[in-house]
Amino acid sequence: MQHDLIAQARTWLAEDPDPETRDELGALIEAGDTAELATRFAGTLQFGTAGLRGELGAGPMRMNRSVVIRAAAGLAAYLKAQGQAGGLVVIGYDARYKSEDFARDTAAVMTGAGLRAAVLPRPLPTPVLAYAIRHLGAVAGVEVTASHNPPRDNGYKVYLGDGSQIVPPADGEIAAAIAAVGQLADVVRPEDGWETLGEEVLAAYLARTDAVLAPGSPRTARTVYTAMHGVGTSVLTAAFERAGFPAPVLVAEQAEPDPAFPTVAFPNPEEPGAMDLAFATARRAAPDLIIANDPDADRCAVAVPDTATATEGGWRMLRGDEVGALLAAHLVERGVSGVFAESIVSSSLLGRIAEKAGLGYEETLTGFKWIARVDGLRYGYEEALGYCVDPEGVRDKDGITAALLVAELASVLKEQGRTLLDLLDDLALAHGLHATDQLSVRVEDLTVIADAMARLREQPPTALAGLAVTSAEDLSQGTEALPPTDGLRYQLEGARVIVRPSGTEPKLKCYLEVVVPVGDAAGLPAARARGAELLAGIKRDLAAAAGI
16 A cells, blocks of 8 residues: 555656656655655545635645646646637636746646637736636636635636636536546647737726726725735726725735735635734724735725724724625615625525615525626625626626725715715614624534534534524525535524535535614614624534534
8 A cells, every 4th residue: 555655656756847846745755754645645636616726735635737737638628628629718827826837837738739828917816817708708717826725725716708617517527627637748738829918908907997886976985905915906006096096005014915925824804813904004094994805806805993893993894794785785876787696605685685676686506606697697795705796897706896896885975974884774774683603613624524514414403592493404405596515504583594514625614694673773782782692692502513
């Protein structure tokens, strides 16, 4: 067994085109580190609906140039089998370790396979790539990014020609084509022959960002902005300047791309501590709001002044569901038409807003790959800070255009002497207080997640926080409206719970929502207290039921 493992590692080493990972793997072989080699060669990094994502390093279970070249070759074979030979593939990348190398390898493989390849001019936000696919008439797009994952991770996200991320059956067919790739030496990789795009594609994207704002709307909101060490700063500040907003005050320590993400444990605005520098900057600059992007700038986080309940020295992070509802209310006020959509793990408040406005509404599985495909989509959001506010331009979440729309809403309210929190109160009075929270467990051992899901399937809870469970659905069976997915949904009296494994991280995620009726403004504090009490109770009882 040990001999087979060393032989397998030597075979991989002989093909590896990257001196860095060759040295790393060679050292493991030399040291006879069979435990680490067994981890690296336990299988292959699986290509799914999120593409590839994993830790950088040598071997088939890590992200590296060998794995990326195989993925690109499989994607090229799939595109040709679909009759897309000679079509254009656009490739974007962020500023993480190896991102530019992976983008260049992809361009070489596409060119060698007889497709045309065009690479974005520099590290840019994922939404610029999603926009470029349709703008340039491409048959597919690849974004090299691990979004908000830890520094040692990278990833490979695939879009087809409609500008949306892949969904079944395309993901399975691409995975099969990747598995069919033979020796790396047989994958043709010329030294040149692809196009490096100029700044005009970014200029076209920025020109399109104006479309999300109402002509002549107020543009007075003052913001503090952090790119979280990612690629958002230059694009967001250019978009704000074009739109006529005051220049955002930058969180200087996090403004420039840095793949080490030195000031945060996890470069995700939702993670504890990630926004500390933004709060500190805001206390000095006293803006109207804080806006944060994640490292590839497809997500947008918002914080607001709140002296009453804030815990961050006068500032409060809004939940993704709160921002999702605020943007929906703003678009309704502007008189938009079309369908509002969200994933099943997001707040049911969006459905109530759409119904009252006489607009269409749809729920989808988790992920923008599903939301972006809704017919007639005008606005879509997901609670994990993702907002699609211009589906004709970008059929994916876009943290730049979402930031513009938030700033416009804050400006409109500012002229009325009101704030985003005042509008949230209005929505609670109109539709009931919708309070959401998440129980999220990060694991080292994935069997913990499988065991928790099995336990809940075998013994579903009958009550949580004293609320009776009125229905328990196993979403792996599919529903009339949804294809099968690994998840569980519980309806309670005045609450809802969804449990699912994360698709991109080693986490079990539980999404909780309670709806508390509110009679008048005087009843809001009591409703909030009741909502918080119920969420805490559901979280406690659900953790016990799942054994986590």
